[in-house]
Amino acid sequence: MDxxxxxxxxxDVEPGTEAxxxxxxxxxxxxxxxxxxxxxxxxxKANVELTAPAAGVVERILVPAEDTFKAGQxxxxxxxx
Amino acid sequence: MSTGAAIEQAWNERQLAxxxxxxxxxxxxxHEPAIVLGCSQRxxxxxxxxxxxxxxxxxxxxxxxxxxxxxxxxxxxxxxxxHALWSADVVASYRWLGELLAAVLREGRVPAxxxxxxxxxxxxxxECLHWACFGGLSPWEVVAAxxxxxGLAQVRTRNAVLLSAGILLAAPDWALLCTALERxxxxxxxxxxxxxxxxxxxxxxxxxxxxxxxxxxxxxxxxQGVDIGEG
Numbered sequence: 010m011d012x013x014x015x016x017x018x019x020x021d022v023e024p025g026t027e028a029x030x031x032x033x034x035x036x037x038x039x040x041x042x043x044x045x046x047x048x049x050x051x052x053x054k055a056n057v058e059l060t061a062p063a064a065g066v067v068e069r070i071l072v073p074a075e076d077t078f079k080a081g082q083x084x085x086x087x088x089x090x
Numbered sequence: 091m092s093t094g095a096a097i098e099q100a101w102n103e104r105q106l107a108x109x110x111x112x113x114x115x116x117x118x119x120x121h122e123p124a125i126v127l128g129c130s131q132r133x134x135x136x137x138x139x140x141x142x143x144x145x146x147x148x149x150x151x152x153x154x155x156x157x158x159x160x161x162x163x164x165x166x167x168x169x170x171x172x173h174a175l176w177s178a179d180v181v182a183s184y185r186w187l188g189e190l191l192a193a194v195l196r197e198g199r200v201p202a203x204x205x206x207x208x209x210x211x212x213x214x215x216x217e218c219l220h221w222a223c224f225g226g227l228s229p230w231e232v233v234a235a236x237x238x239x240x241g242l243a244q245v246r247t248r249n250a251v252l253l254s255a256g257i258l259l260a261a262p263d264w265a266l267l268c269t270a271l272e273r274x275x276x277x278x279x280x281x282x283x284x285x286x287x288x289x290x291x292x293x294x295x296x297x298x299x300x301x302x303x304x305x306x307x308x309x310x311x312x313x314q315g316v317d318i319g320e321g
Contacts, residue, residue, distance in 0.1 A: 018246075021181035021207055021229070031129055031152070044248075049129070051152035054228055055180045055244040056129050075130075 010063065011071075011083030014050060018057060019080040027077040028052040030084065039067045040090070047085060050078075065089040095124035095158045098166060099147050102245070102252055105168035106150070110250040113173050115309035117302045118164030123263065125270055128153040128223070128243070134271065142270030149254070151243035154223040156256050157267040161287065163302055165191070165255040167309065174315050176251055181207060181229045184242050187253050188230030190312055191240045194305055195232065195257070198294040202234045216284055219277060222267065223256065224285045232257075237286040257305075258287040259298065 014028070031049040035041055041061045048059040068086040072078045098118045105114060124145040127134055129152055138146045149156075158164060167187060169176045177183045188204030195202035205213070207229040213236070219225025223241045227233070232240035238258075245252040264281040268274070288298060297304065 015178075017178040018180050020179040023207060023211055023229075029130055029152075051128075051130055052180050053184075054128070054151060054153035054242065055183070055246055056151050057180065057246045058248060060248065 010087045010089055012085045012087055013081055013083045022053055029077050030072050030074050033074050035067050037067050037070055063089050095126055095147055098164055099149055102166050105252055106247055110168055110170040113169050113313040115167045115313055117306045119302055120158045123159035126156045138271055150245045153243045154221050156223045157262050161260040161262045163257045167253040169251050171249055183251055184230035188232055192232045194308055198297045200234050200288055200291040200293045202232050204230045204232050219280055234286050234291045237284055239286050260287050260289040
């Protein structure tokens with residue numbers, strides 16, 4: 010399961026705008042609970058929490074900390090429990 | 091109304107540290123200069139503290155460095171999820187506060203307006219100033235005569251959103267900011283050219299001294315859902 014910033018957060022954001030992964034709070038291989046805080050990202054000067062949509066194991070972090078990403082881009086791959 | 095950038099950041103942290111039961115707002119004044127870096131600027135913190143003689147703080151919201159000081163009013167607004175002014179949409183979340191600030195500035199005869207997203211896009215950013223909050227323009231930030239007079243940022247958690255703003259009352263000491271963060275001296279004039287203030291725009295001198303409590307009262311009214319000053 011790929012995890013991205015929810016679409017409603019991006020609703021009025023100009024197409025093409027890049028956001029930034031501020032910090033990852035989990036590591037690859039880590040088991041996470043549904044709703045657990047995974048990362049903090051910055052979108053249009055807003056620090057936004059990324060949370061786990063389901064329980065599982067972090068398979069891969071797709072965008073490292075301090076890298077940029079765009080709307081809809083997956084940030085993390087989660088293997089559901 | 092309270093004073094000090096460190097007190098402001100501590101207040102902000104307290105609002106986010108616990109489930110928020112009700113909306114709260116606070117207006118800040120600053121007797122001494124302080125630089126407040128955006129959350130993504132934490133790598134600049136150590137060098138700035140070593141290099142400058144003023145207080146350097148890190149905030150949780152994004153955006154560039156803010157130079158707080160006697161030339162600025164600060165605003166913090168904490169909204170619980172589900173409050174009438176809360177929105178899931180990051181950009182829309184800024185709107186009511188930008189419009190309220192613009193309305194208050196206009197009451198002081200400053201020709202201010204909050205920038206709708208399309209208008210913010212139309213004003214070309216000054217790329218080399220992206221490190222400074224007042225060097226860029228984002229949706230619903232406030233301009234007067236095409237120059238930035240109020241900046242916005244936010245922190246979103248599962249339980250709340252914290253909106254913050256800085257309003258320029260007078261010209262900041264941009265040289266102090268550029269020196270502290272080791273930016274080229276030429277950027278002082280650039281920052282001057284893209285920003286303006288209550289004083290520069292001929293804001294009502296009689297209201298200037300009472301602006302902080304006036305703004306506090308307007309925020310209190312807005313949080314009660316009565317009025318934000320602009321349709």
